[in-house]
Amino acid sequence: MSPDLRPGLTFSWQYTVPPKATVPRLYDDIPGCPEMPDVLATGYMVGIMECACLQMLHEHLDWPREQSLGTLVSFSHLAPTPPGMTVTVKGELVAVDGRRLRFQLSAWDGEDKISEGVHERHLIDTGRFNQKVAAKAARAAG
Numbered sequence: 001m002s003p004d005l006r007p008g009l010t011f012s013w014q015y016t017v018p019p020k021a022t023v024p025r026l027y028d029d030i031p032g033c034p035e036m037p038d039v040l041a042t043g044y045m046v047g048i049m050e051c052a053c054l055q056m057l058h059e060h061l062d063w064p065r066e067q068s069l070g071t072l073v074s075f076s077h078l079a080p081t082p083p084g085m086t087v088t089v090k091g092e093l094v095a096v097d098g099r100r101l102r103f104q105l106s107a108w109d110g111e112d113k114i115s116e117g118v119h120e121r122h123l124i125d126t127g128r129f130n131q132k133v134a135a136k137a138a139r140a141a142g
Helices: 042-058 126-141
Strands: 010-016 066-077 086-097 100-108 113-125
Touching (some): 066 126
Antiparallel strands (some): 010 086, 066 113
């Protein structure tokens, strides 16, 4: 972790909503969902918020040895966004507690504020993490 990764860092990231990110297409195998409005799915919106943090962190970590995983999301979904619109996420790193990072985020689609909230990520050593996952998978298959 870079020593300049500290509270107060701000960032902005943009992402254009693809058709696959809408409720009817993302959950096309769940009854009732294909008939839902063709707007950004909340679950995909959460992913966009996480990816904004990932993009900011990339330059501050010893990538790919050091990465981060999301451990907490608390976001509102305030307005619908149709596919093709560009979402701008603005964020601030508000706390660093060891390997735990806390972000305050908000997002707009060019017309409306669509989300705001808090996200936490934990820094991981990728090799050690992948070993734990492989051991868990082996136990489950066993």
